[in-house]
Amino acid sequence: MGFQAELLAHLQSGETTVARAWGITRKDGVTLGFTDHDQDLSFDGFVFKAATGLTASAIEQGTGLSVDNAEAIGMLCDAAVTEHDIEAGRLDDAEVVSWMVNWVDVSERSVVFRGSIGEIRRAGGAFVAELRGLAEKLNVPRGRVYQRPCTAVLGDAACQFDVSDAAFQVQVSVAQADQGRMFDLSAISGFDEGWFTRGQLQVVSGAAQGLSGLIKRDWVAADGARQIELWEALRAEVSVGDEVLLTAGCDKRFSTCRKKFSNLLNFQGFPDIPGEDWIKSYPKKNGGNTGGSLR
Structure with missing residues (x-):
């Protein structure tokens, strides 16, 4: 310089x-x-x-x-x-x-x-x-990957979905935390069990404020409390009473984009890619080679 x-x-x-x-x-x-x-x-x-x-x-x-x-x-x-x-x-x-x-x-x-x-x-x-x-x-790879699942991240510029909608995001307090990975949360109404699986947990108060993790499992306990397990533990302590923000999860599938988010026009995958059976198929006189079973 x-x-x-x-x-x-x-x-x-x-x-x-x-x-x-x-x-x-x-x-x-x-x-x-x-x-x-x-x-x-x-x-x-x-x-x-x-x-x-x-x-x-x-x-x-x-x-x-x-x-x-x-x-x-x-x-x-x-x-x-x-x-x-x-x-x-x-x-x-x-x-x-x-x-x-x-x-x-x-x-x-x-x-x-x-x-x-x-x-x-x-x-x-x-x-x-x-x-x-x-x-x-x-050194960061650029470009799109030709694959069935969506390559976008929920809410990013490619996805264009508004995750701040109350139907897809909720803030709750922590009732119990175990090693920064397992959390018991206050009861949440209006969200099905598993709604936040593959979503995100972001800490909005306390010593871990600003940190976030990807949700591995989301289920409802027998007493009605919401329980969350992260893929990796947060790297700071989360205490009882801290507030966390949960964002709905997306499994990148075509059907999920259509049914859960009504965001089909912005789906970034290629759901109609032919499978291996279609690639290995051979010409035949009758019927159509539709990609289905050749039996």
């Missing part, structure tokens, strides 16, 4: 007052700022805290489409990055921007890295975060 003209002139002056600053924007919108200067800095909507022990390795940058990577090393503290935040996954894939800045005049600055946080390792009261460059996004 090229330097801003004013910063470049400052660097060429022979007597410099520069520092590094890192701005982190988490998926939930929370912003964090760090600097290796000995005083706090502020610009671009960030307050960059000093005395956090944050340092960064040399940033490897190349031409073309190669992936730029670096590492940031810092101390775990309550005011910045906490062990709880890392364990809960709140920093996963957070956006990172790094500047070189003249701390005497912060208007003289240039972006030297832009990317996201990858793997985080922690030990001995410190953390090491892998910083992945923008070219990392090029």
Whole structure:
């Protein structure tokens, strides 16, 4: 990346007052700022805290489409990055921007890295975060898959279904939680057993606020309480009385899209793909090769 003209002139002056600053924007919108200067800095909507022990390795940058990577090393503290935040996954894939800045005049600055946080390792009261460059996004597969089930996610731009409708979403309180994976909820009326299977549970209050998990099973207990099992445990504690938001599940089938959601026009699968029997069929004089049994 090229330097801003004013910063470049400052660097060429022979007597410099520069520092590094890192701005982190988490998926939930929370912003964090760090600097290796000995005083706090502020610009671009960030307050960059000093005395956090944050340092960064040399940033490897190349031409073309190669992936730029670096590492940031810092101390775990309550005011910045906490062990709880890392364990809960709140920093996963957070956006990172790094500047070189003249701390005497912060208007003289240039972006030297832009990317996201990858793997985080922690030990001995410190953390090491892998910083992945923008070219990392090029490794994500693109395009549609030719398959029978729908490839959309319920409620996304391809699906276009409004999941906020009261018939498909409900907020309830937690009556009991077991290891962040099994939940007993308050009784829910108006929703059939299994309505939320393959759906989503999102925590809206408490220590795990903002975290979500995919629902493996949804059933009604003998006492009428709703019970939910997630595929994977949430990475933060959910306590009795915390509020959770349940969203209806979709099994990606053509019939479910039509009957449960009335969203057939936006179905993103190919339900009429011929099966293996049809592919292996052979010509015959009478009857039609409809894809059915050849007996």
